[in-house]
Amino acid sequence: MDLQLTGRRAVVTGGSRGIGYAVGRALAAEGAAVALVARNARHVEEQAARLSSETGARVIGVAADTGDDASVAALAEAAVRGLGGVDILVNNAARTNPGSIPDDDLEAEINVKVRGYLRCVRAFAPAMVERGWGRVINIGGLAARQSGSVTGSIRNVAVAAMTKNLADELGPSGVNVTVVHPGATRxxxxxxxxxxxxxxxxxxxxxxxxxxxxxxxxxxxVEPEEVASVVAFLASPLSVAINGDAVIAGGGTKGPIYY
Known part of the structure; x- marks a missing residue:
């Protein structure tokens, strides 16, 4: 299936490793130009060079902290300058938490994963609206649907709520907004x-x-590449029928029925 991504331009935050890097690879393999974004300048530039060599696509690395207003503004300028514009935004930047998230980290988590996503949408969506086409994919997490971490659940439920509000606002202008909830990913x-x-x-x-x-x-x-395949479809023009709703990419959770 041709995802019709050749010539599209994408920004992937949290793009130097894990799901973000896999998403960057999937988009580049489909012919999109990609800006990988991460806080570590050296690492993200190395990863961008590696991905460009592997896929033959234009891939740039941009250092930015999505938890900071000025840094996101600079990111937007760098991405537009480097790619010539941005059609697709994949919000994936989050604080790396190898175990459970302490509840007293709530404010920091919200600043990066919720406010940070919104900062990036505000930076890139106006130009998408002006052109009449765009895609925003927010990476959440299955903690939105289960207990075990108050902070983890709150931040991912907030991402889903933000997604629906943005979808209703931007959808009539040709900009679809979706949220992908990965589960335990390898x-x-x-x-x-x-x-x-x-x-x-x-x-x-x-x-x-x-x-x-x-x-x-x-x-x-689930492997990161398998989540990335879902995101690549949502980034394409073929996904127009999906807007505002959550897509679960966790391999299926035994037991509960969602309808």
């Missing part, structure tokens, strides 16, 4: 968690992964 961070759990319980990391995947209906953890 990223470097998740493998670190599995390693620590294995050490604590005296088992292998493979056994720790199997236990983490016990509630996943496909029987294993």
């Amino acid at each position: 990223t470097e961070t998740m493998l670190d968690v599995a390693g620590r759990r294995a050490a604590a319980s005296g088992t292998s990391r493979e056994e720790a992964e199997r236990r983490m995947a016990a509630s996943v209906s496909i029987g294993r953890l």
Whole structure:
């Protein structure tokens, strides 16, 4: 299937590793020019060069902190200058939390994952509206649908609520906004968690992964590339029928029925 992304221009925040990097690769492989965004300038530039070499696409690295207004403004200028404009925004930047998120980190989490997403939308959406086409994909998380971390649930529920509000506002102008909720995904961070759990319980990391995947209906953890494939479709013109709703990319949770 041709996703019709050739010539499109995308910004992926939190793009130097994990799901963000996989999304950048998927978009570049489909012919989009991509700006990977992360706080570590050297690392994101190295990752951009690597991805450009691998895919043949135009890929640039931009250092920015989405938790800061001025940094996001500078990011927007750099991305537009480097790509010639931005048609697709994938909001993925979040604080890396290898374990559970302490409840007293709520303000910091909201600033980066909720306000940060909104900062980026405000920076890029007006030009999308002016051109009459755009896509915004917000990466949330399945903590929006389950308990276990007050902060994790609040930040992801807030991302979903923000997504719906933006979708209703921007949809008539040709800009679709969606939220993707990954579940336990086999990223470097998740493998670190599995390693620590294995050490604590005296088992292998493979056994720790199997236990983490016990509630996943496909029987294993989802790979970052598999989440990225979902995001790439949502970034394409073919996804026009999806706007404002959550898309779950967690391999299926056993038990609950959502309708």
